[in-house]
Amino acid sequence: MSHSPARRTMLKLGLAGSVGWSGAGQALASASTAPAAEPFTSRRPPPDQRHFVSRAVDAAIAEVQRRIGDPELAWLFANCLPNTLDTTVTLGTVDGKPDAFVITGDIDAMWLRDSSAQVWPYLPFAREDADLRRLIRGVIHRHVRCLLIDPYANAFLKDPSARTQLKWALGDLTDMRPGVSERKWELDSLCWPLRLAHGYWRATGDVAPFDAQWAEAMRAVLRTMREQQRKAGPGPYRFQRRAEAATETLVLDGYGAPTRPVGLIHSMFRPSDDACVYPFLVPANLFAVVSLRQLAVMADAVLHDAALATEAKALADETATALNRHARLRTPAGEVWAYEVDGFGNQLFMDDANAPSLLSLPYLGVCAVDEPLYRRTRARAWSVDNPYFFRGRVAEGTGGPHEGLRMVWPMSITMKALTAPATAAGAAEVRHCLRWLKASHAGTGFMHEAFDQDDAAHFTRPWFAWANGLFGELILDLARHRPALLQAN
Template sequence: MTTRRDILQLLGASAGAGLMAAALPGWAAAPVTAAGLTSQRPAPGKRRFTSEAVERQLRTVKAGIADPKLAWLFENCYPNTLDTTVEIGTLNGKPDTFVITGDIDAMWLRDSSAQVHPYIPLARGDKALRRMFHGLIQRQAACIRIDPYANAFLPDPHGQRLKWAVSDDTEMKPGVGERKWEVDSLCYPIRLAHAYWQATGDTAPFDDDWRAAMALVVRTFREQQRKDGPGPYRFQRPSPIPTESQFLDGYGNPTRPNGMIHSMFRPSDDACLYPLFVPANLFAVTVLRQLAQMSAAIHHDADFAAQCRALADEVEQATRKAGLQRDADGSTHWAYEVDGYGNQLFMDDANAPGLLSLAYLGCVDRDDPVYQRTRALAWSPRNPYFFQGTAAQGIGGPHEGLRMIWPMAIILYAFTSDDDAQIRQCLQWLKTTDNGTGFMHEAFDQDDPSHFTRAWFAWANTLFGELVVHLHQTRPQLLRA
């Protein structure tokens, strides 16, 4: 199967403005010039999904942005998920929504949840948007029931496996695109469901099939506490890239089980060095409590709600005991990964959940001193994947290698900041590193933004849009300057 990513790679990922127009049918083909910034959205008739509420929000926020380049980026990025990645249909007689990542024709549980999250506040007043969310919540539940250990799924259960996963040594099931076990893959659908329920009061998506999927989530988290052995999951991949496979016959490096949940891969889809991944465990604590709230309020299932709360308390206690690092001066901060034997790794990766994004995801209070120290260390040379160049500074990760800064990290740094000057600097970096395309990318070289990866990465685009909407609501003066 030739994916859109294959097409983009053939065209060259740094072709600049007009790349999407060349690669994607229906994309607005007008080039960007210094004199005028032309919309890079698909023509209206070619957009995959349209929400009147989102279009109104776009017009309102754009009118409050003084900088033409920033306004142009917002116009292109904010609706990008709806414009290009959403497919609406029905599945087993129920609403169905399939959301691809952009240049890969598959749905990641993490990415699809994050891609649509910025539109949740608008769903109450937009029937079509509620239907889209209903379908995605149902599709994610169906995917989890296929395999709770998988991170990515195919639109057609009988379709071809993703080309890089063809030789994977793991138990692949029909409909699974990739089977990298990542704790956050099961966290994000709960975050999405809870936020949707809180915003709309709509309980229609949370039927018996959804409840069955949530029971599988809790069962899988408990399996991966590994109190009774390694559990049923293992994964290896023939690859020259070490982070694409796992150690020790696919079960990961040794751990001493301590109540934390094991994760074989990070949200970047790179292998964990130590399988007790701290940010994902803190994320799991947060969503388990959200799931308990939903189960009690919607289904009046006190027993399952109690199970969720008990597991959350256990994982939180274990993570606080093993996941905090202490420096020579006595100050503490969160580690990135640990193994239960006392070994701890400090770094951060641009993907969420990571240490930087803990406050954004609601896992910690943004004013918490431990988080503030962790955030500062992650955005410093203490983090081996923090890069400083002439184009920008920010966090990257092993996935794209040294020197490669992820716009997602810059966006999350701004999201978690209360410093106007810091936020302005982030906006400036984001505004000047798009290489004239009008979109965010996966990563760009610290000194040369024309060297970038993934011209069509919907999560980064809509996350940028979410940041601008957030600033319009909380710090409008930063956009008017």
């Protein structure tokens, strides 16, 4: 999530016992705090202050809690899974359709990526919960309106006629439109709404959100991805920002580092909102292949639009071919995926905690957890060969330039557990991850953006709903597929 250096400092918080309801994410507290006097009491807002209530989700929380042998883990799960519903959702109606505006937490804006990921864990409950279906339809409709405002933007305002109030975005040199909160072109920003739409359709069979306006937005998605192959020049997008951090702006008059047009799709910023070194971000392109193929299926089965389906499939196939030709890195252990490439033969290996990441590829449907290319890539990413892998007294995990060295992101630990193989070694990985996640919350009962590898009380973002929801999703996944791992840890 993007924020200025000053904002980053403000977001380094300690315990805020009421984190989760109105205004709590904005309050500052001591950075060295102890757990609450009454451990394991709920940190959810009082029922009358919750933004949205899903009976199906609440019933699942109660049922899964009874199956968790560790009281602290059960408490974390009950706090984290409903955090998006409890604190970030505003539900309404626009043009007779459901509308849902979903903020990230302590930043009052809706990221296409975050909002998609935040409601994803609730899809298994949507078929049986009409209110939850209305909420997710509202998110899909809001995504459509955002994409039609500007498919190059990553974050949007609740009021489509308003101008951004983000201090760090006020002077950006780009085509800043009303309704846009920030305009960093990130390929994954177009993939996440596709993933949510496809996941909702598969989970519920409901085709109501996929109307003519949705089809128009999907054509805008395809047009934008094609433009960002940059086969006929740099295209319409450029971005510059006056900032101390180099990761906040783009070189070469705002068009980014040079590339050779090889069929890959440019992404000028990573899902962390940090600028790419090389503009072909490999995890995002792999994610795009999956998302485009999902769009092709929906265009055929739901929209009955053969032309759209053909175009989506063709772009997916072209991107997949280019990835196999240009995005593999040779190492002594065998080939792995690079993190970024430029088409000239230059390759960068690292991994960033935000998804899409190399670690998250099976989670996003790119490959199986036991695919050899992924297993080698995963092992390298979770090692000292990744400059943003950190190991300390509290935990180990990946981070990224966004919060700096030594700062482990709980999201990376959760993703490691979600991609652990179904083996004895994989079970041991999950147990380690659960211990690290418990050690990282610093008494707050919630996941954070990042924490110091040696001091969990030094953390950023006490109200980060995506990280909370992802942790809740992990526990749900374990309850369904590896319940023995929850019985004691």
